[in-house]
Amino acid sequence: MRKRILTGxxxxxxxxxxxxxxxxxxxxxxxxxxxxxxxxxxxxxxLIKQTDPNEIESSVKNxxxxxxxxxxxxxxxYFYRQSDIPEVHELTWxxxxxxxxxxxxxxxxxxxxxxxxxxxGGDEDKAINMGLFSYPVLMAxxxxxxxxxxxxxxxxxxxxxxxxxDIAGKFNHTYSKLLTVPEALIQNEVSVPGNxxxxxxxxxxxxxxxxxxxxxxQKSIAKIITNSxxxxxxxxxxxxxxxxxxxxxxxxxxxxxxxQAYVDGIGWGDVKKELxxxxxxxxxxxxxxxxxxxxxxxxxxxxxSDGARKVRPQAQELVGKxxxxxxxxxxx
Numbered sequence: 284m285r286k287r288i289l290t291g292x293x294x295x296x297x298x299x300x301x302x303x304x305x306x307x308x309x310x311x312x313x314x315x316x317x318x319x320x321x322x323x324x325x326x327x328x329x330l331i332k333q334t335d336p337n338e339i340e341s342s343v344k345n346x347x348x349x350x351x352x353x354x355x356x357x358x359x360x361y362f363y364r365q366s367d368i369p370e371v372h373e374l375t376w377x378x379x380x381x382x383x384x385x386x387x388x389x390x391x392x393x394x395x396x397x398x399x400x401x402x403x404g405g406d407e408d409k410a411i412n413m414g415l416f417s418y419p420v421l422m423a424x425x426x427x428x429x430x431x432x433x434x435x436x437x438x439x440x441x442x443x444x445x446x447x448x449d450i451a452g453k454f455n456h457t458y459s460k461l462l463t464v465p466e467a468l469i470q471n472e473v474s475v476p477g478n479x480x481x482x483x484x485x486x487x488x489x490x491x492x493x494x495x496x497x498x499x500x501q502k503s504i505a506k507i508i509t510n511s512x513x514x515x516x517x518x519x520x521x522x523x524x525x526x527x528x529x530x531x532x533x534x535x536x537x538x539x540x541x542x543q544a545y546v547d548g549i550g551w552g553d554v555k556k557e558l559x560x561x562x563x564x565x566x567x568x569x570x571x572x573x574x575x576x577x578x579x580x581x582x583x584x585x586x587x588s589d590g591a592r593k594v595r596p597q598a599q600e601l602v603g604k605x606x607x608x609x610x611x612x613x614x615x
Contacts, residue, residue, distance in 0.1 A: 285318070286317070291328075292306075292324050298494070300483065301475035305475060306437075309435065311353060313435060314359060320361065323365050326365055326366050330414060331415050347583055348583070349493065351586075352569045353569055357590065368594065375424040378424055378450050382453065387417060390443070392415060418443075422446075423450045426465050427447065427450075428602075431463065433465060448464050478491060478507045494569070509551045513550075519545070529541060
């Protein structure tokens with residue numbers, strides 16, 4: 284059976300090294316001639332947390348260019364913007380009327396916010412909008428609208444995939460088996476450390492930029508926290524942020540040589556130089572491609588228009604069947 288693999292791309296901020304290693308590279312490796320690959324920019328999802336329209340617009344542009352620069356080929360995959368497919372939102376409402384509230388009550392993000400409010404002694408619904416609460420339904424619609432068979436997700440998104448499967452199963456049981464129940468492709472979690480040793484995250488303000496200048500990349504690496512061991516002192520690579528980052532970009536021989544260099548007492552400045560070289564060598568062609576694409580003002584609008592033209596007929600066909608199944612169709 285031919286796989287139809289769908290990947291949702293969150294449009295918040297500009298991707299950093301952690302996003303590149305944990306999401307972009309693994310997703311692009313799944314593209315193959317015997318698979319149908321769907322990549323979409325989840326711009327409506329961004330409205331849950333972001334209220335600045337300029338930030339939304341900027342993020343969509345930067346995230347799209349980052350993926351295209353990293354190797355996403357719209358000629359080999361379906362590449363579209365969520366907001367260009369209105370049938371997604373029609374399906375969301377249909378699924379909302381079928382999904383159980385109790386199921387949504389168990390969503391991790393919603394439960395975490397309720398728990399946070401309770402801990403602070405405030406109203407448990409404080410700052411919780413319906414977008415956050417019903418996020419799993421919109422995610423389910425994103426997946427089900429194109430009858431995706433497989434969806435790559437990290438362990439933190441596994442619950443949402445199970446919810447999508449439950450929602451699809453409930454609809455199929457109530458009406459007709461029109462929705463493909465997708466399978467999750469659980470990706471190995473790639474925990475990329477930030478410059479403070481914690482997991483790299485915008486919320487921690489500890490990121491290493493992905494598509495920045497060489498000078499800014501050097502500055503970011505220079506900020507990585509190390510201990511006070513001097514050059515000549517033997518060092519432990521196992522607990523070192525610099526070594527962990529280096530291992531993502533170096534080959535086996537380079538990694539083994541670096542391990543020995545730690546034993547021999549390499550200085551932190553020299554490690555940072557090697558880390559910069561390893562990262563820069565890999566992302567240099569991506570950066571150059573990014574700058575090239577950035578100077579093509581009509582590129583993204585043309586790609587989004589073309590992507591919607593390719594996939595909307597599929598969405599319209601499914602929604603037409605669903606309308607008939609639930610009784611919203613032409614009167615005969």
